[in-house]
Amino acid sequence: MKTKVFISIIVFFIISSVFAQTNLNNYKYVIVPNKFDFLNEENQYRLNELTQFLFNKYGFTALMEGSQYPEDLIKDRCLALRTHVMKDSGMFKTKLKVVLKDCNDKVVFTSKEGESREKEFAVAYNRSLRDAFTSFEALNYNYTPKPSKLAVTKSLPDNKTDAEVLEEVKKLKEELQTLKEQKAITAANEETKMAKAIVSEAEQKVVSTKSTAIKVVNGILYAQEITNGYQLVDSTPKVVFRIKKTGLKNVFLVEGESAIIYKQDNVWILEEYVNDELSKKELNLKF
Incomplete structure (x- = not known):
């Protein structure tokens, strides 16, 4: 059958x-x-x-x-x-x-x-x-x-x-x-x-898309606490980044990007790869 x-x-x-x-x-x-x-x-x-x-x-x-x-x-x-x-x-x-x-x-x-x-x-x-x-x-x-x-x-x-x-x-x-x-x-x-x-x-x-992150970080960014991290806003105010806490002190993951933000010698650094090349940008963060 x-x-x-x-x-x-x-x-x-x-x-x-x-x-x-x-x-x-x-x-x-x-x-x-x-x-x-x-x-x-x-x-x-x-x-x-x-x-x-x-x-x-x-x-x-x-x-x-x-x-x-x-x-x-x-x-x-x-x-x-x-x-x-x-x-x-x-x-x-x-x-x-x-x-x-x-x-x-x-x-x-x-x-x-x-x-x-x-x-x-x-x-x-x-x-x-x-x-x-x-x-x-x-x-x-x-x-x-x-x-x-x-x-x-x-x-x-x-x-x-x-x-x-x-x-x-x-x-x-x-x-x-x-x-x-x-x-x-x-x-x-x-x-x-x-x-x-x-x-x-x-x-x-x-x-x-990747280049955009570098272009918008000029000026002061203000940290506003959210769940598991912070959102960084400019003076507009506009949300530029959302960052997540990690197990390391003063080291954060950037949400939606292959990038990290960390503090080195009292300076905040945005680090990411752009066109397979490592790029670093100093940030002026206020917590």
């Missing part, structure tokens, strides 16, 4: 996969929006650009919204699917899935839910989106016009025979295959460039 159930489940997934592939094969283009709903800016974290790249990588012809559309798409908007990247809530994970809808806003395909545990948004969104796109890799997409499109072609006044129509379809498939191979040749280089750019962007943000 268990064997029959197991076989039934496998058959169901195979049929679902074939059906999804057939549906997607009937669409010639995929349109990627300039901004996803869960983000605040256009192409934030270069996620929209990455989505277009991944579609092209797996054989689709992806177009950015508002770009110069091909003539056949201008005449028939239903040749294209529209892309939606959805974010699901998660306490410790970033979760994204890709949804494709037709010209009537009907869902045609939904990817698996990609996940990442990275804390940096630029890296987490990148990795979870790539994970979601593994669903498309398994489909082996190849555009095939719907039967209705072929019927229109056959009824044109040039009186083409069935053999001529089939030959044109064959040539079209060969052209698409050639285009797919050409995209594969450049995909590795493009992917490497994009990955380097995203990592560089993430690193710059980390450096910027």
